[in-house]
Amino acid sequence: MTKTSLATRFNWLVLAFYLGSLVVAAPLAYVISRGQAYDAASEQLRLLVNMVKAVRSYVSEDVRPPLLEAKFFHTPAISSTVATALVARRFLEKEPDYYIKVASDNPLNPKNKSERLEQELIERYRADSSLKELVVHGELSGKPYLVSVSPSRNKKACLACHGNPEDAPEAITKAYGTSSGYHYGAEGDVVGVVVVGVPAGNIDSIALQRSLAVIALLTAVFTIFFIAANIMMKRNIINPLSKITAVAEAVSQGKLDTKVEVDRNDEIGALAHALELMRRSVVTMLKQSRK
Numbered sequence: 001m002t003k004t005s006l007a008t009r010f011n012w013l014v015l016a017f018y019l020g021s022l023v024v025a026a027p028l029a030y031v032i033s034r035g036q037a038y039d040a041a042s043e044q045l046r047l048l049v050n051m052v053k054a055v056r057s058y059v060s061e062d063v064r065p066p067l068l069e070a071k072f073f074h075t076p077a078i079s080s081t082v083a084t085a086l087v088a089r090r091f092l093e094k095e096p097d098y099y100i101k102v103a104s105d106n107p108l109n110p111k112n113k114s115e116r117l118e119q120e121l122i123e124r125y126r127a128d129s130s131l132k133e134l135v136v137h138g139e140l141s142g143k144p145y146l147v148s149v150s151p152s153r154n155k156k157a158c159l160a161c162h163g164n165p166e167d168a169p170e171a172i173t174k175a176y177g178t179s180s181g182y183h184y185g186a187e188g189d190v191v192g193v194v195v196v197g198v199p200a201g202n203i204d205s206i207a208l209q210r211s212l213a214v215i216a217l218l219t220a221v222f223t224i225f226f227i228a229a230n231i232m233m234k235r236n237i238i239n240p241l242s243k244i245t246a247v248a249e250a251v252s253q254g255k256l257d258t259k260v261e262v263d264r265n266d267e268i269g270a271l272a273h274a275l276e277l278m279r280r281s282v283v284t285m286l287k288q289s290r291k
Contacts, residue, residue, distance in 0.1 A: 007230065007238055014229065018222040022215060029214035034207035041146050044198045045135070049148045052100060052196055055087050056080040064157060073169040079161065081112065081152070084194070097199045099140050102152055104192030108161070108172065108181030115140060117147075118193055125151040125190045137200055145197030152192040154184045162191075240268050244275055251275075256283045 059080040067078050075082045081102040088100035103118035114122060117138040125131050133150045140147070154162070161168055165178035184191055240262050250258040256279060262272035 006241075007233060010233060011226070011230070014222070014226055018218070018226075021218055021222075025218060026211050026215055030207050030211040033210035034203060037203040037206040038146070041198050041200070041203055042135070045146055045148050045196065048098065048100070048198065049133075049150075049196045052084060052088075052194060055084050056194070059083045060155075060157070068157065068160060073161075073171050075161075075171065075175070081192075082109075085109070085112065099143075099145050099147070099195065099197035101140075101195045102192055103195055104152070104181075106180060106183075106191065108176040110180070112192070114192070118149075118195055121149050121193050121195075122151075122190060125193065129190075140195070140197055144200040146200045146203070147195060147197040149196075150194050151190045152194055154187055154189045154191050156187055158184060158191070237268065240264065240272070244268075244272050247279070248275060251279050251282065256286070 057080075059077070064078045064080075067074070072078075076086055077083070081104075084100070084102050092098060092100065101118070102112055103114040103122070104112055105114050105119055105122055107113055117140060121134070121136075131151070133148060135146065135148050138145060138147050161172050162182055162184040165173060165182045168178075168182065243262055244260060247258050247260045258279075260272045260276040260279065262269060264272065
């Protein structure tokens with residue numbers, strides 16, 4: 001039968017406990033960290049969405065009506081889509097990791113042409129008119145984003161530029177041509193989506209970094225514990241037991257003058273004391289038998 005020392009068994013127990021802790025702690029840390037990162041990204045998204053909504057509301061409610069009444073057609077002033085695109089362009093020059101777009105499958109400006117995910121969302125809104133703002137994960141321009149999307153609906157004022165191309169202002173047709181962006185349908189129809197995104201890749205990377213930090217911390221703690229426990233075990237258990245074993249072996253070989261010198265007030269001390277009493281009893285019995 002293979003002999004396994006007490007220290008080896010203890011070390012295997014510590015290693016098993018360490019691995020078990022990793023199995024539990026690492027996934028838990030990842031889930032918690034990912035939740036925290038998602039909440040932070042959601043808060044960024046909320047602020048960015050509100051900024052875009054404010055720009056669009058300002059143009060459609062405060063700027064467009066008096067300009068249309070005065071028959072002044074300047075697209076950055078009367079089109080919330082153009083205004084949003086211009087504000088977004090300046091914002092993204094400073095914060096290129098984010099995403100802002102008013103996407104349409106029938107845009108005046110080709111830059112606003114919907115991508116695959118945006119087209120899927122447009123069709124989803126057209127299929128279910130009760131849908132409002134959605135938050136989804138998706139890929140845009142080849143990058144993962146946490147996306148807030150809301151429908152862009154046709155309004156009466158939109159038809160001034162998006163009705164029949166023959167009736168559109170010359171500034172519109174001259175800038176964008178007459179092949180796309182026209183013939184909007186009934187008021188309230190979904191003509192596009194307002195898409196705002198914050199980078200979703202950061203969510204997973206932050207969660208992974210924090211999980212690795214937890215693993216590193218656990219490893220450091222268990223390494224310190226492992227070293228300290230082994231030192232204490234060797235000093236308080238292994239060495240005293242080795243002394244007791246050596247005395248027992250010496251006594252078994254007839255060296256009865258070998259004393260047990262372990263001064264402890266615990267189980268090991270009790271064992272050493274019992275062995276010493278046994279040694280003395282053997283010595284006494286031998287002395288009496290020689291008389």
